Structure formats: C-alpha cells, structure tokens
Amino acid sequence: MRQTIILRSSWQVVNIGDIAHTPGLLAILEKYMPQTQVVLWPSKDFTVEVEDMICRRFPQLKVVKGTIGEDGKASNEELQMALDESSFLLHGSGPLLVGRDEAEAYVKFYKKPFGVFGITYGGYNEGEWCREIHSLAKFIYFRDSVSLQKAIQDGVSSPVMKFGPDAAFAVDLENDAKAEVFLRENKLEPGKFLCCISRHRYTPYWEIKDWPYDADKDAFNQQMKEQDNAPLREAIIQVVRKTGLKVLLCPEDKSQMAFEKEMIYDLLPEDVLPNVVYKSEFWLTDEAVSVYRQSAGLFGSEMHSPIMCIGSGIPAIVCRWEGQTTKGFMWRDIGLGDWLFDQDQEAEMSRLVPAVLDMAIHNEAAKEKALAAKQKVEKLYVEMVDTLKNCLNA
Incomplete structure (x- = not known):
C-alpha cells in the first residue's frame, strides 16, 4: 500500500x-x-x-x-x-x-x-x-x-x-524564460556578473507584513547599517574596477530593495554605477534560481540565496552577525568555513573584499569548491x- x-x-x-x-x-x-x-x-x-x-x-x-x-x-x-x-x-x-x-x-x-x-x-x-x-x-x-x-x-x-x-x-525550481528577459534587458551576460544581497540586522516585518512597528529593532537597524554595508560597497567597487565583472543587487525578502538602493547603490562612485544593476522589484524563487545559475557567484548578508547557489554549484560567500540564528555556521559544516564572515569582527571583515575578488578572479576553482560542498x-x-x-x- x-x-x-x-x-x-x-x-x-x-x-x-x-x-x-x-x-x-x-x-x-x-x-x-x-x-x-x-x-x-x-x-x-x-x-x-x-x-x-x-x-x-x-x-x-x-x-x-x-x-x-x-x-x-x-x-x-x-x-x-x-x-x-x-x-x-x-x-x-x-x-x-x-x-x-x-x-x-x-x-x-x-x-x-x-x-x-x-x-x-x-x-x-x-x-x-x-x-x-x-x-x-x-x-x-x-x-x-x-x-x-x-x-x-x-x-x-x-x-x-x-x-x-x-x-x-535541493531546490530545482527554474524560470529560465523570465530570467533570460531580465538578464538581457540589464545587459548581464552569463558568467560575467556577481550577485550581492544586503539586509537589515532585524527584518523590518512591520514594513512588509501586518506586524506592529518595533522602535527598538528599527533603531538598532539604523545604528548598524553603515557598518554592515560599507564592506559590501567596497567589494562591489573592487570587483567592478579590477575584474570587469558586473554586479547585480538583488533581494531575498521584500524589505531589501529599498534598503539596497539607500545603503549601496546610491552611495557607489560614478565610475562604478554603470556596471551595477539594481533590482527594484521583488521576485520569486524560480526566477532567482535561474538568475543565480547564470552568475559567477554571490556574496552578502543573507543565507538562503547562498544555499540555493551552492545547490546549483555556484560559489557563495555569507556574512552573518551574532543576533542572527546559528544557521550560518552550516557553512563550516559543509566545508565552506572560509566563505563565512562575522560582520561584528573587524579582522574577519577585512578579509571579505579579497575573498570576493578571489571568487571572481579564480572562478573555476571557486565553482569546484562549491560543487564539493554540494556533493x-x-x-x-x-x-x-x-x-x-x-x-x-x-
């Protein structure tokens, strides 16, 4: 039966x-x-x-x-x-x-x-x-x-x-047709761009769900946002200037589009902006996976987009902080500990830009590492x- x-x-x-x-x-x-x-x-x-x-x-x-x-x-x-x-x-x-x-x-x-x-x-x-x-x-x-x-x-x-x-x-959803249109419209070529995701310390659910406003969490978000995003901005700048790759700023949750524009896109130098694409609208998992698969890798302050990348053999660097759950430590558990960075530790974050550049420049080796973790x-x-x-x- x-x-x-x-x-x-x-x-x-x-x-x-x-x-x-x-x-x-x-x-x-x-x-x-x-x-x-x-x-x-x-x-x-x-x-x-x-x-x-x-x-x-x-x-x-x-x-x-x-x-x-x-x-x-x-x-x-x-x-x-x-x-x-x-x-x-x-x-x-x-x-x-x-x-x-x-x-x-x-x-x-x-x-x-x-x-x-x-x-x-x-x-x-x-x-x-x-x-x-x-x-x-x-x-x-x-x-x-x-x-x-x-x-x-x-x-x-x-x-x-x-x-x-x-x-x-294990996600294998895809929406290749929608992803292809998006990539073409934004002149993003397969293998010639990285993805970057940033986020608040606390997800502002009061902005995206019917949740009450939390003044304490909002205040802490405002306090930490420059510290958290300065290294990501610098990584984008160095990638664009030193590798010739473009960077796609994209969201994992519905609160992140406006935040990424405020803290990253609007603060980038003029010579870098033409090679950075800002996704202003939310997307679903199938389109995101199809885009990630066309990228050279991903870095940022989220967890599940990196997970979906590794599941597709695409390199992914994770930044985390103490206030999050311990899920980020799974990167160590699957052999990706040197792609995990604590955003509250200055010594660790000083190594973020070199790690992103290394992923971009030695992309085949990075993909082999991602594939080993996937296996x-x-x-x-x-x-x-x-x-x-x-x-x-x-």
Whole structure:
C-alpha cells in the first residue's frame, strides 16, 4: 500500500528562502522516495502565486490547509482526510520547530510519529515545553552543528539527533524564460556578473507584513547599517574596477530593495554605477534560481540565496552577525568555513573584499569548491531519507 506523508512546511512567502524550503524537500522526496505520496500542509501565509509556482514543478502535489482543533478534529474535510490517511508527519526546514503545535497535536490525537528535516535550535525555542516536543520526534536533523550541540546540552532526547542540511540546497525550481528577459534587458551576460544581497540586522516585518512597528529593532537597524554595508560597497567597487565583472543587487525578502538602493547603490562612485544593476522589484524563487545559475557567484548578508547557489554549484560567500540564528555556521559544516564572515569582527571583515575578488578572479576553482560542498550535502540527504524510510518501515 502506498504510504502518505504530511509535509508541514511553507512558513511565509515574503522571503524567497523561506519559500525554498518546501520545493527543496519535495525534490529530495521525489528523488529518493518516488513511491510515497506527499501532502503539503502549509501555513496560512501560503499564497496562490507561490502554490502555483511550486505545483508547476510538482503537478501531482496535493495541498491542504487548516488547523487541528482542541478536540483533535481538522478544520476542514481535506485536512481531516490527509491526517487520517497519513502515516507520518515530516516537519520541513526552518528557523525553529515552526509547526510545533501541529506536530504535538498529530502525535497526541492521531498516535502517529513525526520527524524533522533541517532546523535551527536555540534562541527562539528554549525551555521545558520546547524540550518535550522536540524529544517526541523520531528524528531531528539540525541544519547547523551549533544547534545540535545546544539541543544535546538542553537534554533533548529524540532517538536520532544529527547534523542535516537545510532542504533548500535541493531546490530545482527554474524560470529560465523570465530570467533570460531580465538578464538581457540589464545587459548581464552569463558568467560575467556577481550577485550581492544586503539586509537589515532585524527584518523590518512591520514594513512588509501586518506586524506592529518595533522602535527598538528599527533603531538598532539604523545604528548598524553603515557598518554592515560599507564592506559590501567596497567589494562591489573592487570587483567592478579590477575584474570587469558586473554586479547585480538583488533581494531575498521584500524589505531589501529599498534598503539596497539607500545603503549601496546610491552611495557607489560614478565610475562604478554603470556596471551595477539594481533590482527594484521583488521576485520569486524560480526566477532567482535561474538568475543565480547564470552568475559567477554571490556574496552578502543573507543565507538562503547562498544555499540555493551552492545547490546549483555556484560559489557563495555569507556574512552573518551574532543576533542572527546559528544557521550560518552550516557553512563550516559543509566545508565552506572560509566563505563565512562575522560582520561584528573587524579582522574577519577585512578579509571579505579579497575573498570576493578571489571568487571572481579564480572562478573555476571557486565553482569546484562549491560543487564539493554540494556533493557533501547530497550525501547527507541520503542519510536523512534513509532515517525517514526506517521510521516508515518500523
């Protein structure tokens, strides 16, 4: 009998990286468990536009929405059927156990197991209640080794607890037609441009979602924005002046277009500007991946665009800071530690420009390094799927 897995994923759509978790994991399951039916259970933010994009790649995918009530019953017939027919709930990648309430209800009311593919632990999710729900999982793969050690120290006792990469490495969405138009209109030639992404210290969700304004976070963003962006501007300047490559400023979330214009594009020297393209409109994951694949590499202060680049064999440099979750440390875990920079450490950031130039000038060697990391990730995916298969066959 064909088994059914409920995939609890798709947390929000204002960020192409958060979108990427879901098609990445769907691609992994399609490759290694093709006979298993997967039902996607997304969060309420899931939009028709994003659903259509994912379903173009996975046309047989069934999507159910809704909640489990206090009586254990689903809020609609489609979700109820999926819960009844399923044999396992798989929690997708994310910054924490985002679907903890659904996982807990699934175990409590349906007496069925769940497991976790590639999350961060710590900071957002600590305390006794958190330890208990994590320990109910049949397995937890943490997307960075720092999270794994933190969970062990906190006494989380899931039977299988290991490092396992974020599922977004496996994204294979594409929109080559739209990407080709964009590249042609902006005179960006394949292999002759780098991508750069910058961001606020705290994502200003009050600008892009129905969230209340946070004055403290906004003030800290304003305080740190010059420190964080000066090295990126200098890297762009040196790339343009010394390599002949162009640079594309592009967003990972909806708050970044205006920010990149303010802190990078508008402050570049006049001789550099003609070779810098500023993307003023947001894009979805499929177009972004198609553009990244045509680039010589990416650098900046985001995480999932670099992940999607490495998943396509494209070099990517990551800048991070202490206030973020520990997900950035996965770069060390997959052999890319010298492409990881702490923006609060002056000594590290002094090496950023040389690293970006080296990636641009010795691009074939950089691509080989990216490919080696990709292969390491793929081997770990096999192990993660084998653990899931063992749970299903138990």
